[in-house]
Every structure is written in C-alpha cells, then in structure tokens.
Amino acid sequence: MTTINDATQAFLAAPPGLLIDGESIPALSGETFESVDPSTEEVIAHLQRARAEDVDAAVRSARRAFEPGSAWRRMTPADRGRVIHRIGDLILENADELAMLEAIDSGKVLSVARSSDVVLTANMFHYMAGWATKTEGHTMPFTMSSPDEYVAYTRSEPVGVVAGIIPWNFPLVMASWKIGPALATGCTIVLKPAEQTPLSALRLGQLVVEAGVPAGVVNILTGYGHEAGAALAAHPGVDKIAFTGSTEVGRLIVGAAVGNLKRVSLELGGKSPNIVFDDADLDIAIPGAAQAIFFHQGQCCNAGSRLFVHRKVYDEVIEGVAEIARGFQVGPVLDPESTMGPLISSEQLERVCGYVRSGQDEGATALTGGNRPQGKGYFLEPTVLADTTGDMKVVREEIFGPVVVAIPFEDPDELVRQANDTPFGLAAGVFTRDLNRAHRTAQLIQAGTVWVNTYGAFDAAIPFGGFKQSGWGREMGREVLDHYIETKSVVIRLS
Ligand code: NAI
Ligand code: MG
Numbered sequence: 001m002t003t004i005n006d007a008t009q010a011f012l013a014a015p016p017g018l019l020i021d022g023e024s025i026p027a028l029s030g031e032t033f034e035s036v037d038p039s040t041e042e043v044i045a046h047l048q049r050a051r052a053e054d055v056d057a058a059v060r061s062a063r064r065a066f067e068p069g070s071a072w073r074r075m076t077p078a079d080r081g082r083v084i085h086r087i088g089d090l091i092l093e094n095a096d097e098l099a100m101l102e103a104i105d106s107g108k109v110l111s112v113a114r115s116s117d118v119v120l121t122a123n124m125f126h127y128m129a130g131w132a133t134k135t136e137g138h139t140m141p142f143t144m145s146s147p148d149e150y151v152a153y154t155r156s157e158p159v160g161v162v163a164g165i166i167p168w169n170f171p172l173v174m175a176s177w178k179i180g181p182a183l184a185t186g187c188t189i190v191l192k193p194a195e196q197t198p199l200s201a202l203r204l205g206q207l208v209v210e211a212g213v214p215a216g217v218v219n220i221l222t223g224y225g226h227e228a229g230a231a232l233a234a235h236p237g238v239d240k241i242a243f244t245g246s247t248e249v250g251r252l253i254v255g256a257a258v259g260n261l262k263r264v265s266l267e268l269g270g271k272s273p274n275i276v277f278d279d280a281d282l283d284i285a286i287p288g289a290a291q292a293i294f295f296h297q298g299q300c301c302n303a304g305s306r307l308f309v310h311r312k313v314y315d316e317v318i319e320g321v322a323e324i325a326r327g328f329q330v331g332p333v334l335d336p337e338s339t340m341g342p343l344i345s346s347e348q349l350e351r352v353c354g355y356v357r358s359g360q361d362e363g364a365t366a367l368t369g370g371n372r373p374q375g376k377g378y379f380l381e382p383t384v385l386a387d388t389t390g391d392m393k394v395v396r397e398e399i400f401g402p403v404v405v406a407i408p409f410e411d412p413d414e415l416v417r418q419a420n421d422t423p424f425g426l427a428a429g430v431f432t433r434d435l436n437r438a439h440r441t442a443q444l445i446q447a448g449t450v451w452v453n454t455y456g457a458f459d460a461a462i463p464f465g466g467f468k469q470s471g472w473g474r475e476m477g478r479e480v481l482d483h484y485i486e487t488k489s490v491v492i493r494l495s
Contacts (some may be wrong), residue, residue, distance in 0.1 A: 022215025050223035065216030081113035081132035127460035156457035160239030265473035270426030274304030285431035286320035292455035352401030359394035425467025
C-alpha cells in the first residue's frame with residue numbers, strides 16, 4: 001500500500017475552511033460534515049458545512065472583487081495570463097499531493113489520478129492562460145449609412161460573478177473547467193465542490209491564492225447540494241451558473257436561475273453509444289470499448305455505456321471486452337496492484353447494483369461481473385450485459401457505474417436510429433477502418449463529441465458538452481469563453 005505522507009496527513013487532520021475573500025474561515029454555524037474514503041469507508045476529514053449565510057458572504061466577496069477599480073479589474077490581461085499559468089505550474093509542482101487527495105477522497109486509482117486528472121487540470125489552466133490576452137471584440141460596418149458616419153465595435157466583457165457547482169467524479173478537473181475560463185475572462189467565482197469530494201478543491205484554492213490571484217476572486221464553499229448548492233444557484237448576486245452533474249439537478253438549477261435570469265451552462269448525463277463496425281481493427285476497438293466504459297468505474301458522464309457491435313464481430317468483441325473486465329484488479333486506490341477502484345458511495349453502489357439486477361430481471365445475461373467483492377469499500381466487479389434490447393431500463397437510463405450493455409447491429413441506418421434513440425447526446429465512439437463510414441457516422445450521431453478509433457481523449461483546446469438533454473453550452477476550447485463573456489456593442493456617430 002502506498003502510504004499517505006506527513007504533509008497530506010496534516011492537511012486531512014486540519015483541512016482548510018471555506019475560502020472567502022482570500023481567507024480560510026469556518027462556517028458561520030460552526031457545523032462540519034464528513035468526507036469518506038470509498039476504498040475503506042473511513043472518515044478521512046471534517047469539512048466546514050456552508051449554508052445560505054456563508055453563500056451570501058462568499059457571493060459578496062466575489063462581487064467586491066469584481067467592482068470596477070478592484071485589484072482584479074485593474075490587473076493587465078498579460079498579468080492575468082501569467083497568474084493563471086502559474087496555477088497550472090503549481091498544480092504540476094504539487095502533483096503527487098493533489099493525486100493522493102483525489103484518490104482517497106473520490107476512489108480514483110492513485111496512478112490514474114496522477115497521470116490523468118492532475119495532468120488534465122494543469123492543461124486546462126495552461127491553455128486558459130493564453131485566452132486572458134486574446135478575448136477580443138471586432139469592428140463592423142454600419143450597413144445603413146455611409147462608411148464614414150459611424151464607428152462601431154464590440155468589447156468582450158466578463159459576465160461578472162460566476163457560481164460553479166461540480167460533481168464528485170472528476171473533482172479537480174471539474175474545478176479547473178469552471179475556474180479556468182472564469183479567470184481567463186476576468187470574472188470572479190464561487191465554487192462549490194461535491195460534498196463527497198471536497199478535498200482537492202480546497203488544496204487548489206490554496207494554490208490559486210499562492211499563484212497571486214487577488215482575494216475574493218476565487219471563493220470555495222464546501223457543503224451540501226440542497227443547502228450551499230441551492231442557495232448559491234438562487235442567489236441574486238450571481239450572474240452566471242456553470243453546473244456539471246445529474247440531469248435531475250440540472251433542471252433544479254434552471255429553475256433557481258429564473259429569479260434574476262442568470263446565464264446558465266449545464267453539462268449533464270449521458271448514455272453514449274460506442275459503435276464497432278465489422279471492418280474495425282479489433283486490437284484497437286476491444287480495449288477501446290473496455291476503456292470507454294470502465295475508466296473510473298464507469299462514473300463518467302461520457303462513458304461509452306451502450307456498445308453497438310456489428311453482428312459479424314459481435315461475439316469476438318463482447319468476449320474480448322468481458323476478458324478485459326475479468327482482468328481488472330478491483331481494490332483499494334492506494335494498492336499499487338489495483339487497476340479499478342470503488343464507486344463513490346454506498347448509495348451509488350446500491351443504485352448500480354439495482355440496475356444490474358433490473359437488467360437480469362428483464363432478460364439480459366451478465367457475461368461477467370455484477371458481484372460485490374467481500375469486505376470494506378464500495379467495490380463492484382466490472383460488468384458486461386449481453387442480450388439487451390432497446391426497451392430495457394439498463395439500455396435507456398444512465399447507470400453511472402462499470403456496466404456496459406451490448407447490442408448487435410447489421411443495418412447501418414437502423415444503427416444510427418438506435419444510437420440516437422436516447423434523450424441524451426453527450427458523446428459517441430466509432431471504430432472503423434473506413435474513412436467514409438467514420439465521417440458519415442460522425443455526422444449522423446447526435447452528440448457533442450464523437451471519438452473515432454479512440455474514446456475519452458480530452459484536451460483543454462477541444463470543446464466538450466451535450467446535445468439534447470445532456471446540457472447547454474460547451475466546456476473548454478474557445479467555445480467555453482462565450483458563456484463567461486458579455487458582448488458590448490459601442491456605436492459612435494462622428495460629427
Ligand atoms: P448531483 O447532480 O446531485 O450533484 C452534483 C452537484 O450538484 C454537487 O455539487 C451537489 O452538491 C450539487 N447539488 C445537488 N443538489 C443541488 C441543488 N438542489 N441545487 C444546487 N446544487 C445541488 O449528483 P449526485 O446526486 O451526486 O449523483 C446522482 C447521479 O447523477 C449519479 O448517479 C449519476 O447518474 C449522475 N451524475 C452525473 C454526473 C455527470 O458528470 N454527468 C456527475 C455526477 C452525477
Ligand atoms: Mg470522499
């Protein structure tokens with residue numbers, strides 16, 4: 001077992017409080033809540049439990065930091081870019097500690113947290129640093145008068161105070177997806193990490209301060225969704241909400257935003273199709289299909305959870321995926337032998353086991369998995385369900401666990417109809433050697449991202465988000481900036 005070093009032990013024993021106005025402070029009520037290590041079911045830290053009054057203090061702090069003339073508003077774009085870049089550097093300098101916090105708080109295998117989550121988080125800040133100097137307006141002709149009568153141009157201005165509400169599956173990465181664009185555009189932010197995984201955001205908050213971000217620009221509130229989250233979403237001092245989480249809470253966010261008509265971006269659930277054609281290179285497609293569903297125990301909004309395989313290669317592909325599933329070493333995240341960690345909580349484990357049972361009750365066959373290993377921890381064996389049909393609950397609903405449903409197909413048109421027969425539209429995978437087929441299928445699938453001959457390849461430069469009920473707007477890339485910017489048109493009449 002990898003041991004938790006003294007610095008991290010000290011952090012867990014006395015974690016930072018709420019980050020408000022650059023200070024670490026207790027919740028006004030004095031109440032705390034517990035965070036649990038899902039590998040051991042043990043409490044690893046006690047966190048401040050923010051409620052409405054703390055939300056109010058954080059939003060007021062963010063508003064003050066956004067006032068004209070504040071240190072943040074006066075900072076040059078070049079300096080802002082340097083500070084954001086410095087956050088990325090500090091993340092890499094503290095990579096081992098961040099990976100450890102992420103692993104024990106969220107049930108992520110330590111080596112994966114180190115090589116994937118921390119690296120993606122740094123990448124987001126380094127990429128966003130560049131945009132600080134590049135959010136521009138443009139000039140345009142006034143088309144109904146002579147060219148010398150008017151000068152017209154646009155300015156890109158920050159939208160104001162942003163509320164970022166994020167889930168437990170990728171706590172650090174999600175924090176960077178909200179804080180990165182907020183800083184790049186000159187906004188201020190109040191971030192609420194998920195109650196299951198508050199630790200890495202608090203450490204990130206310290207690094208943000210260390211990097212030189214002025215007090216009040218980034219505020220972090222640990223607490224529950226129905227308390228801190230709901231109060232933040234409804235607060236009249238918030239101009240924009242960036243939410244990632246369940247579709248159900250996404251709807252509540254939209255309702256809460258109605259009062260002052262906040263701008264809202266949403267990144268919600270999915271039931272993404274992963275399609276293997278009969279001409280695919282199966283040495284790529286089989287591990288690709290396994291990775292698409294089993295990465296982080298399937299607790300990914302973009303998980304390739306519906307595996308469509310051409311009839312000709314169906315048996316070979318699903319047996320190959322099942323073989324990989326059987327090969328996972330399911331165990332505690334600090335055991336270097338483990339290649340798959342636990343689910344986030346006992347609730348999530350119950351939910352996912354319920355889906356496996358429901359699939360079997362409706363006639364699906366588990367080629368492998370479906371069982372809980374003995375002992376502590378919210379572990380579940382990776383599961384492949386075959387003989388599924390389009391009307392089954394396991395095929396229609398997001399499971400958010402290591403459970404893939406396999407569906408054979410023959411006719412490409414019927415395949416596209418089935419792949420799109422879902423309220424979601426987040427992502428898709430296509431495995432084929434035929435260039436025509438790859439492009440054609442990428443055009444026809446209703447999804448915000450289509451991966452071809454790979455799955456789950458993320459980069460800060462590439463926009464990500466959903467069609468249909470998978471959300472509103474895009475994260476990352478230049479597209480995310482639109483949600484954090486107000487365009488102001490200035491029209492000048494020359495005399
Ligand atoms: P959730 O949507 O309740 O939690 C996401 C965030 O929203 C957390 O920070 C939570 O504290 C906050 N929140 C909860 N209720 C709120 C409210 N009324 N107002 C404002 N903020 C609120 O997700 P949960 O309950 O942890 O997971 C339930 C299911 O949601 C999962 O089983 C999975 O299917 C799905 N999910 C999808 C995610 C995605 O990335 N698409 C991420 C997490 C969960
Ligand atoms: Mg936890």
